[in-house]
Amino acid sequence: MAASLPLELLSEIAGHLKQAGASLVACTAVCRRWQAAFEPLIYSELNVYSEDGIDGEGPYRGISLNQFQALTSGTGIPRRAWIRQLWYHIVVPSDLPDWMARKEEGYSTNNAVRQANDSAFQSAVVDLFDTLESWDKSHRLAVFLVLLGRELGQEPSTEEDDEAGLYTWDYTDGRTRSVPVYRARFHNNGASMLHDVLCIDRLSFLDTTESPRYHQIWAGAAMQIAQRCPKLTELWLNLDEYIRPDHLEYMKERRQAVAEGLKDISPSLRIFRFENQDERNWKDTMPALNVLSSSVDMLSISVRDLSQCLRELKLVQVPISLDFLWPLDEKDHSLPANASLHWPNLESVTLHQVQPWLPSGEWIVRPDAEDEAMIAEIEDWEEEICSYESRVVQRPLFEQEQFHRLFISLGYAARRMPRLRAINFDLNHYFYLNFRFSNGAGSTSVEWEPERHGSYMPDDRVAAAWGFQLDHEQLPVIWGPFLGAIQFYAMHCRSEPRAVNAKDVSVQTFFEVSGFYFSQQPDQRQSCAEARWIARRHRLGTHFMCDDEPSPKINIEALAARVRSFLLRTRLRACHFAQRIARVRAGLRKASSQG
Structure with a gap:
C-alpha cells in the first residue's frame, strides 16, 4: 500500500519528516517511488x-x-x-x-x-x-x-x-x-x-x-x-x-x-x-x-x-x-x-x-x-x-x-x-540616529530620526542634494506624555509617477517637511488625535494619557519598542564583558593571595 501512495503525498510526508529532524535515508530503500520522493529533499x-x-x-x-x-x-x-x-x-x-x-x-x-x-x-x-x-x-x-x-x-x-x-x-x-x-x-x-x-x-x-x-x-x-x-x-x-x-x-x-x-x-x-x-x-x-x-x-x-x-x-x-x-x-x-x-x-x-x-x-x-x-x-x-x-x-x-x-x-x-x-x-552609538529613504507606489519619503533633541538636523545643502526645500518654520510640537521626552524629525515627500532617464534622473517631487517633538511641557501639547496619528506612523503605539480622556491600558508594543531602543543604546560587546570579568577574577586572586 505504501508503494501506491501518490507522489505528491509522499513529498508532503518527506517534508514533514525533514522538518521534524528525522532521517530520510532509510525511506529511500522502501521502493523506487519513495526514493524519487525523498532523495530531492535529502540532497537539497x-x-x-x-x-x-x-x-x-x-x-x-x-x-x-x-x-x-x-x-x-x-x-x-x-x-x-x-x-x-x-x-x-x-x-x-x-x-x-x-x-x-x-x-x-x-x-x-x-x-x-x-x-x-x-x-x-x-x-x-x-x-x-x-x-x-x-x-x-x-x-x-x-x-x-x-x-x-x-x-x-x-x-x-x-x-x-x-x-x-x-x-x-x-x-x-x-x-x-x-x-x-x-x-x-x-x-x-x-x-x-x-x-x-x-x-x-x-x-x-x-x-x-x-x-x-x-x-x-x-x-x-x-x-x-x-x-x-x-x-x-x-x-x-x-x-x-x-x-x-x-x-x-x-x-x-x-x-x-x-x-x-x-x-x-x-x-x-x-x-x-x-x-x-x-x-x-x-x-x-x-x-x-x-x-x-x-x-x-x-x-x-x-x-x-x-x-x-x-x-x-x-x-x-x-x-x-x-x-x-x-x-x-x-x-x-x-x-x-x-x-x-x-x-x-x-x-x-x-x-x-x-x-x-x-x-x-x-x-x-x-x-x-x-x-x-x-x-x-x-x-x-x-x-x-x-x-x-x-x-x-x-x-x-x-x-x-x-x-x-x-x-x-x-x-x-x-x-x-x-x-x-x-x-x-x-x-552604532549610544545616541542613535536613523535615516530612511523609501520609494514605492508612486510616493517617496526621506526621514531622519535622531534620539536627542538637536543632535542632528539636515541643512539646506542636504535638502538640495535630495531635491527638496527645507522650511524650518513648519516644525510643529506635539504633546504625548506616555512616550516621555523623545524627539525625531521626519521629512516626508510624495512624488508623482514619472518617466526616468537612467543617466539623468529628473525628480519632479512635492515635499512635506515636518518635525515632531514629544515633550513634557503642558503648554506645548497638541491634540491627542494628532499625536496618535504620528505614533501610528512611526510604529510607536497609539495610546496617550490625556487630561480629557481616561487612562488607557499599557501599550505593550510601545513599551517593547522603548526597551529595544534602550538595549541598543546600552549594549556592550562580549569582549568588554569578558574584560570586566577578567578584572574581577584578577582582583579576587589578588585578594585571596593577600588574605
Whole structure:
C-alpha cells in the first residue's frame, strides 16, 4: 500500500519528516517511488566534510567529499539538480581558538602547526573546486565554507592563557605577547591553482549565529575563492571577529585584503553583504583606530566601483568614507569625475551599525565639555584601560558637517539610481540616529530620526542634494506624555509617477517637511488625535494619557519598542564583558593571595 501512495503525498510526508529532524535515508530503500520522493529533499541541503571519517552531528551530519563525488558522478549526475545548498566543512589538523595563548621566546607565525593547517585548507578547497568544475553552468549552487579542526592544537613556543585577548593589570603587554589569531590562507597568498567554477551562484563566509562555527578563513583567501566564481550573484562576507585593538596591523591588512579582492569580483554579482568587526579602541575616551593602510581609502573606492553592478548593498559595522558613493570636495561639492557614476540595478542600500568614527581614526561624535576636560586630564592610558571604575564617555555631540557630508553624498547618488527602493542608515552609538529613504507606489519619503533633541538636523545643502526645500518654520510640537521626552524629525515627500532617464534622473517631487517633538511641557501639547496619528506612523503605539480622556491600558508594543531602543543604546560587546570579568577574577586572586 505504501508503494501506491501518490507522489505528491509522499513529498508532503518527506517534508514533514525533514522538518521534524528525522532521517530520510532509510525511506529511500522502501521502493523506487519513495526514493524519487525523498532523495530531492535529502540532497537539497548537504553537509560535506573534506576528509573521510568525520560525519558531524545533528543538523550538520553529513558525508565526506569522496562520498559526495561518488553520489553525484556517473549515474548519480541527475542528483546534482537537487542540490541547492552545500555546507563545506574544511577539515584541518588543529583547532586554534583565538586569544587563548601567549608567545614564548622563539615564537613565529611561520610554524609547522599553521603550515599544516594551511596545506589542508588549500587541498580541501582545490578538491572541492575540481569536483564542481564539471557541473553544468546552468546549475545554481549556494556554497558555505567553514573550518573544522580535528583536535585542539597548540603552536610551538606558546603558553596557554585564556586572557590573551584582554588588557588587565596582570597582562599589559598583549600587543607583543598575545599570539595573533590564525586564519587559513593559500600558500604564498596565491590561488592560481583553483579552477573557475561556473555553478556557484552564492558564496558565504558566516559567523556563529548562522553557522556551526566561525569560518576562520583569511579575508584575502575568501576574496580569492570568490574571484574563481565567474557566475557569482551573491557574496556574504562576515568578518565580525574580535581582534585586540593593539593588533592594529591585522585590521589594516584585513581591510586592505577586502579592498584589493573586490576589484576582481565578477560583474555578475548582484548582492554584496559585508559585516565587519566593531573595530573599537579599548575605551571610548581614547582616539579611534586608524585602519587605513595608506592615505587613500581603497575599500571605499572598491565598494563604490562594485556597487554600480549590484542590486543590493549591505554594510554592517564598516568604517567607510562618508562620501564613498558620491565623492565630494572639501566644501562638499560634487566632483566632475562623478558624471560617469551610475547604478542601473541598485534597489537597496543598507548601512547598518555605522561606526561613529572615520576609517582614518577621526571621531564624528564628541564628548560634552565636562567629559572633554576629563579626557584632557588623562595622563596614564594604561591606568585608564585597566581601571573598571572609570566612567563611560557617551559622546553626545554630533559633528554636524560630517553628517551633512554623508547625507549630501547619499542624496546625489540616489539621483543616479533609477530602481532604488530603499536606503537605510543607523548609527552604532549610544545616541542613535536613523535615516530612511523609501520609494514605492508612486510616493517617496526621506526621514531622519535622531534620539536627542538637536543632535542632528539636515541643512539646506542636504535638502538640495535630495531635491527638496527645507522650511524650518513648519516644525510643529506635539504633546504625548506616555512616550516621555523623545524627539525625531521626519521629512516626508510624495512624488508623482514619472518617466526616468537612467543617466539623468529628473525628480519632479512635492515635499512635506515636518518635525515632531514629544515633550513634557503642558503648554506645548497638541491634540491627542494628532499625536496618535504620528505614533501610528512611526510604529510607536497609539495610546496617550490625556487630561480629557481616561487612562488607557499599557501599550505593550510601545513599551517593547522603548526597551529595544534602550538595549541598543546600552549594549556592550562580549569582549568588554569578558574584560570586566577578567578584572574581577584578577582582583579576587589578588585578594585571596593577600588574605
